[in-house]
Amino acid sequence: MATDNGGIRSGGGSGGEPESSDGLKTFGAVLKALRDEARLTQEQFAPLVQYSAAYIAKIEQGKRFPPRDLLDRSEEVLGATAARVLGAAARSLTRKVGLASWFLQWAAIEEDAISLFSYESSVIPGLLQPEPYIRALFDRRLPPLAEEQFEHQVTARLERQRLLAARPNTTFSFIIEQALLERRMAGAEVTRTLIDHLLAAGRLRNVEIQVMPLIQEDHSGFEGPLSLAETAENRWVGYVEAHDSSMLITDPKVASAMLQRYGKMRSQALSHQATTGLLEQMRGAP
Template sequence: MVGMPQAKKKDAAPPTVQYFAAVLRILREHAGLTQDELGKLMNYTGSAVSAVETCAKPPTDEFIEAAEKALDASGLLRAAIGFLRLDRYPVHFQGFVQLEQEAVSVSSYCTQLIDGLLQTKEYAREVLVHAFPPLEEQEIADLTEARMDRKALLDRKPGAVVSVILEEAALRRQIGGPEVMRAQYAYLIECAARPNIVIQVMPMSRAGHAGLQGPMTLIETHDDTPMAYMESNGKSMLLSKPDEVGVLARRYAMIRSQALGPDESVCFIEQLMGEL
């Protein structure tokens, strides 16, 4: 099969990737280096440099750091990392990701799946494998890595406070089978032990509760602006009006009060893990 022409590859790439490719080429040529010479300085092949400059492949964080050092770019290349990461997410999700990474607190109520912040790589990949319309293998790989990138929020200093309420149905859905779920349960238990993460379970035995109207995520930023995010079938809504966000915040507080407590929730997850 004939490869895609270089011009078409560039046209198909996101604008941020195209811009990075152009800046890399300009800096390389200014330094008087060939692609092979730059690759050698970076411990990459010349073809790897070519792939980035022609937009055949987006640069990884590691590639960018290596190019930054090899070209002594004064932070010019490194500054692109955050923007390039955004390109890995669906357009409707990019605004939320920016807010999430800047948040001081994130509170989510999940009904169908475990929150993306708390997914293992294997679980996340299996979710994407079952997307419809089906995704290409490279898309699955890129989106999986993008979801893992979001975990930087959990390790940031100071770390954000994360509260997650999971419906029992989301925990019982055997995404990827017993092995994947066993590792996922173990990771949830590990996360729940962290001082900045609270995980609660809404059991099916709680037949009626305040969350029946659907999932939500509440975000609080450094300027104390509360916002709410909701998503369904590839469409999203970001709310910032105080009255609208206030209603959802009060609803979330009620859901939290109706769910199992943190310790009970960990015991519940351990019990599910033991059933596998």
């Protein structure tokens, strides 16, 4: 989501898109070489394997983990020999049990999802964070980020937020705890900017934001934050993060349970309209 937070919810890596690993760069270079050998541009190759040209470009740049379907579909386009080479390159990838590798997969799912749901109780979801709030979060990260890394993560987070406008046919649903607004992270001015940003995002036709009130005796979110994505094949995939670790959840039964909990929370939170009224009240006069 890329919860789209990398230790600071929905960012990946150390709060933004993960750095490319050598294995990912190697796989990307192999894919590019095989595509070039077949005399296909990215724009020609992408529809043949049922992915966007922009997504293929990110894989070739080592910025996305290659999905399993890509290998099968590439055999039909590039041939059996090329597919074996690509398969060997895929097997050589070193996949750490950690945030960056998991987030690469989630980011890929997120970009092509037809529905994206997120519940947060500790920090505003990454897709909804204005720049001052992003900077406040990274400024408080421990261990501290180097200046160049800090700016890289801020830029990556802002770039990722283009999903809201770039995918008008994707349904975005966010549930956030009222306590996150009452906390006034980084001060009143940053909080005011945050509220204005949430109000603007909530006006998009494909975005629904709901606040979970401070007092809610019937609350199904006690198991913690979660993200859910519905794929183009109408499969649900889950994603969870905590303290520099994360997990992609593909088991249909587990994803279904997460979806049930999220649905219950939607009924427990303030409606989209009531949330707008609360945000306007908290913001005060312009």
